[in-house]
Amino acid sequence: MKTRDDFPQKTKRNVAMRAGWHCSLIGCGKSTAGPSEESSDSFTVIGEAAHICGAASGPGSRRYDSSMTSAERKSIDNAIWLCADHARMIDRDEVTYSADELRAMKRQHEESSGRDLRLGKVQGIGAGLLAIGPDIICTGDIPTIGETKWVLHLKHFVTGDIHELAGFISTFSGALLEHKYILSDELGDGRLLSQAPTLSKDRNGYLLSCPLAISARRVDVKNLGSDMAMQPDTNDIYLDSKGNIARVSGLDYLPQKVRSLLSMQRGENVFAPKAGVRFFEYLEAFKGTPWLPLLMKLDVIRQAAIPDKSSFRDSEDTPLRCVTRVRGFELLSETPVDQRLPVRVDFEVLGHGRWQHDLSVYMPTREQMNERARLLAERPSLALS
Ligand SMILES: [Zn+2]
Structure with a gap:
């Protein structure tokens, strides 16, 4: 018997996201996901x-190419999202909808989804992206x-x-403190x-009412501290005009601080495998999609707003310490050059x-x-957290 070459789950999700969850057929553009009226x-x-x-x-399999x-x-x-x-x-008519025709429609639809996303209008699905803990993004x-409560109106799940989400709510009291967050x-x-947040449903979709802890402490950039200055491209230390090892502090220290923080990928440091940013993971899963820079931005917001208890950094301060708001994050290229990704x-x-x-930022x-994963599997005791 001939087996069918069905798409893996991840491929289905990714093609849907690339299409912004809207039908790719020219002239349709219908939204394809939303809350069900059947139950809450x-x-x-x-x-x-x-x-x-x-x-x-x-028979019945159109445009089959042996x-x-x-x-x-x-x-x-x-794959094309419809x-x-x-x-x-399209499964009845392979004359009107030839493979080339469908590929052209897909390309055109993805281009317009990407353009809408960059302009901040995600084809009627709302421009905002929300994270609820580490695993749920909508x-x-x-x-x-x-000050003490945000109510989120959820539209579509990205991850x-x-x-x-129901599991996040029901296991909330036993969850790690550093996982109990929301990001916008x-x-x-x-x-x-x-x-724990509470979930309800109205005619427009799901509402998540989130009781908040007080906003995380931030420090004045003047009190950011100091460190040995490093050359931005080589990370080499250097000497100042008096022949001493150059140091930077305060605002001058900030670029170096941000760069080193965004250069540590989660899973890269065997002593603190849960610490760091998720750029590597997102780049592998979402490269070429309009979601990539948005997911990376959310992760930078986490570094700016959520105290990190997951590593040796354990403190009330956030990793980015003096950043009170992330206004923007741009990925200037998706392809690392010499293992570095340019970002703004x-x-x-x-x-x-x-x-x-x-x-x-450095990309392994x-x-x-x-x-790193092999090292950690062999010597789990290496991890301090
Ligand atoms: Zn359609």
């Missing part, structure tokens, strides 16, 4: 990752912003789902939760005001990350 904990997806070239030979390998048939390049009606329609907005890309800020940060800095800076290779 269900979520409906009415879209499908359809095969451009059929998944299996035989010259393709099974891997090519299952790859994201062979609403249920149009997924059925689009949505914040209808209530108070995690409604069941994972629109506000450029985040807060620790003081209690736009921060509000306590004691200074708005601060923009271009930095290049997959082999280097595998090597």
